[in-house]
Amino acid sequence: MSDILAYPRPVRAPRQITLQGLWIAVLGLLLSIGALGAMLAAPLLTMHVFDGVLQSRNGDTLVALAVAYALIVLLGGALRYLRAALVAAATDAAGRQLQFQALGASVRGALAGDRTRGLAALRDAGEVRRLLGGAVASDLMDLLMVPAAVGLLFVLHPYYGSLALLGCAILTLLGALADLTTRKLVRAASNEQARVTAALTGRLRSRDMIDGLGMLPAILRRWRPDAERSIEIADAAQRRARAIQELATFVGLVLQMATICVGIWLVTYHHATPGSILAATMLAGMASSPVSRVVATWRDWAFGVVAWQRLSRFIADTATPAPPPANPSAPAGLSVEHLTLRTPDGLRSLVRDLDLSICAGQIIGIRGPNGVGKSTLLRAILGLSLPEAGVVRLAGEATYALPGRDGLAVVASRVGYLPQGAQLLEGSVLDNIRRFTDAPAEQAVAAARLVGAHAMIGRLSDGYGTPAGLTSGLSGGQKQMVALARAFFGTPSLLVLDEPEAGLDANLIRDLRAAVAQAQHQGTITLLVTHDPAGWEGIVSGWLDLAADGGWHFEAVARGTNA
């Protein structure tokens, strides 16, 4: 029982620092230091040319210094290029991984009944990828330049150093001010944008219904004030960020002018050489520009960070829960142990403490009034949603662990599922039946024959190559038949059918019942929800009745099923 009590407990998505990531960081740092050295050498050489060569008027020295200057600048450029390539490769890989994680989380979120947050997560992943793909990592590495340039300025003269230090401190304060004054606004704007877009996407999903009932103008009218509010908040954050950005540019200019003035004063009183003015101006620019760049792109950073935090939360919320350990002594069939379910929003209790043990080859019919929790029970049995308590095992293994183990191939070979409303995906009829695998077409045809869909598919414009999915021209009943063939594909050991007769004519319902009976002979366990129990009499091995108060009653009909 202890594993049942401990289950389910969501685990957080692991955050690992890989050896490869560490190598990339070290290499990026070394390249940055190399480029930094080359860039810092340039002002010093300039100073040397100005002070030494102009006074001595030695042409050979000038040529040698010019060549050295060119080499240093080339070396700095090459190192920066290499660093940019390395950073781009690393951030591209990280961005792709993040996109895949977001996609996985979106699918898990959708399975748990939350599609809109999944769509927002995909957009957030795009935002973070855009940020990573920009100059963010390079800008961060360029911050190394600040202490190095300020240090050199102190070597030239403490006045130069102090001035640069003051300038950088003011720029950093401006960055902090930007963060303080707009952080809340940026967070609110980003969250509001995500919410408004998700709400509209959710409402626009049922295209036919919206068009059919002429609801589009009303939906857009409702959406508009929310959208305008979110744009207003984003604009306010933008205005503040821009003002601070302008101020940062101004501080950078003042720093350069002040450096020249201090230089002239130092030269006048023989504390420094004229060349030092040039070198100091260049170094002051090098010290302040990385800080200015970070302040200038701060708004992108802030939006990216909010998107990243929201995405991390979503990934953690939808992380695959730690499965309970396999139970080798559990019966070979399907066992439902102390299963308690709630509605997806967690507000209402549905089935309570359900215990069932179903052997291979048994067919269990599930009955109950609308909204009692039949579909929710099927989804929990398949491991698609988390129960409040309890566990469902197929051959000793928690069904919740199935999708996470070997990818979907494991589930595809063991489970057949017909959800309510068919839910075909964009792709051909053949692709849908064979679940987008490369399985031989004959297997898909066999499944279609079994459920009586083969003749109907043959009459379609392009047979098995006919497009299915939302935009297809298949009728509701045709979609249901393709979805049934998909459920029966590959002789699953567990077949879960949610109102399989929906939309089928009398002949097809007869074929369906024959298919279920045939699967029974192959040892398949079938669970089916039906509102027409009379039609399944003589086929089912037992009935599970669900009551509105969470109670349940199991009645074996044939070949004794233990409850």
Ligand SMILES: Nc1ncnc2c1ncn2[C@@H]1O[C@H](COP(=O)(O)OP(=O)(O)OP(=O)(O)O)[C@@H](O)[C@H]1O
């Ligand atoms: N996304 C959701 N958020 C909140 N409650 C939900 C959600 N989806 C379903 N429910 C509630 O969960 C309960 C069980 O739904 P479920 O679809 O399992 O019922 P059902 O017995 O299959 O109904 P029907 O026979 O009408 O198909 C219902 O009362 C429904 O209102």
